[in-house]
Amino acid sequence: MQVIHSTLNPNSEEFKQNKAAMLKQVEEFRAIEQKVVEKTESRRERFEQRGKLLPHDRVALLLDAGAPFLPLHNLAGYMMHDDKDGTEAGGATIAGIGYVAGTRVLVAASNSAIKGGTITPAGLQKTLRLQAIAAENKLPVVSLSESGGANLNYASDIFVEGARSFANQARMSAQGIPQVTVVHGNATAGGAYQPGLSDYCIMIREQSKMFLAGPPLLKAATGEVATDEELGGAEMHTDTAGTGEYLAENDRDGIRLAREIVASLGWNDLATPLPAKAFKPPRYAAEELLGVVPDDARKPYDVREILARIADDSAFLDFKNEWDSHTVCGWIKIEGYPVGIIGNNGPITHKGAAKAAQFIQLCEQTRRPLLFLHNTTGFLVGTEQEQNGIIKHGSKMIQAVANATVPKISILIGGSYGAGNYAMCGRGLDPQFIFAWPNSRVAVMGGQQAGMVLRIVAEQKQRSQGIEPDENVLKFLQESTAQQLDSQSTALYGTARLWDDGIIDPRDTRNVVAFALATCREAQQRTLQPISFGVPRL
Helix, strand or coil: EEEEECCCCCCHHHHHHHHHHHHHHHHHHHHHHHHHHHHHHHHHHHHHHCCCHHHHHHHHCCCCCCCCEEEEECCCCCCCCCCCCCCCCCEEHHHEEECCCEEEEEEEEEECHHHHCCHHHHHHHHHHHHHHHHHCCCCCCCEEEEEEEEEEHHHHHHHHHHHHHHHHHHHHHHCCCCCCEEEEEEEECCCHHHHHHCEEEEEECCCCEECCCHHHHHHHHCCCCCCCCHEEEHHHHHHHCCCCCCCEHHHHHHHHHHHHHHCCCHHEEEEEECCCCCCCCCCHHHHHHHHHCCCCCCCCCCCCHHHCCCCCCEEEEEECCCCCCCCCEEEEEEEEEEEEHHHHHHHEHHHHHHHHHHHHHHHHCCCCEEEEECCCCCCCCCCCHHHHCHHHHHHHHHCCCCCHHHHHHHHHEEEEEEHHHHHHHCCHHHHCEEEEEECCEEECCCHHHHHHHHHHHHHHHHHHCCCCHHHHEEEEEEEEHHHHHCCCCEEHHHHHHHCCCCCCCHHHHHHHHHHHHHHHHHHEEEEECCCCCCCCCC
């Protein structure tokens, strides 16, 4: 491999402007994340009066100190449903992949400090995505549960699809993926099935409550009067009903038990360990990733400048660059392991699509994972491209992406427009992980382009009807369309709707990709012990 010679000048005015713009966007999404933490922190006194830990503290206590942790979907539901100011982003769940007792696991903790952890439609979609990540990557799941269940303002949006989360739990148990739940508070109605469908259920004395119908509903429905403890308390469930396997004394004790259960799984014994390989870090500083991408999206840049700052020793083996230079394909190593990359230095041409499809098959042949770095306006259009079979070759590329069985990781580093988003393994093509830089945009097309298209269509329609077009009406249509599409293509808009697995600081790109790749490699080495119906409580 050849070392990439960077031509980036960190002392130039352009670099400084790009860096300042990117830092502003990083600070924006970090500030929103902090607002959520601060709102949770404002409930500390209330939790302490009840002898409870705050949800963030529970997660910190569960995870191995100093071990890496990859947050997922921190801003799910941002400015959606009941979130009016960003303080309720996160889908009522704190989640990510980290280490518990030396075992890589997926952690999902109810953020009960915000509206009792009640679930909105975005929260449900986050749960389903987390389950998909756990299943695909063969990760044990540890849930720290305390939720009021569905947000009743959106019950009709959640009820039917909500059953899928229970089905996923049952199937993961049958697949051989252990699920451990600590019930930190109330788990009522549908919420009771989440711990009930877990393989290990830990309840906390005089704190956990789990029932299909709480005392008020029971009295209204049947006339029976019962206390919380009689109906669904921790001691009843561990001593009498047998729903819980372990009885803890408080939050800390419950989390201790969860860690001991994970340690007892022998999970690491079920995988053939791959050796840690020697590698050299990139020759260029990660800090410089802040200034690589122009603040003006119309200005081109070489994706190799990004590769130089994430690849081992900044080395890259280019593939077929002389045949097409717009779609960049080639191999790098990250922490010693080879990775095939596909990036964009322009729109995807018929040659670029064919080249990428061939490259994907080469990676498939030798089991090398794929890393997609999105920055494309989409497929190139025009008479020449159509006559050269852009639809045919574009279809080949999409087929190759869709059918590749190697791990696929996508990073949105710029624009990802039209069918280019599909061909570059956007959300709909099911990458194992997909993350976004804060400057990135995802849309069917750019706002200005969309506005002009609708203007032309409206003008032609009016003229065909013998109507003289009104310039003011056409201008309003064009500008309002552009504004709408631009506002619906931002990284914050997309991450709120789970179009990605989270926004990341560009400086963290190498670490995030390395962690995701290691997660995928571990899954490939792991042998599960499937059973027919999951583990039932008898």
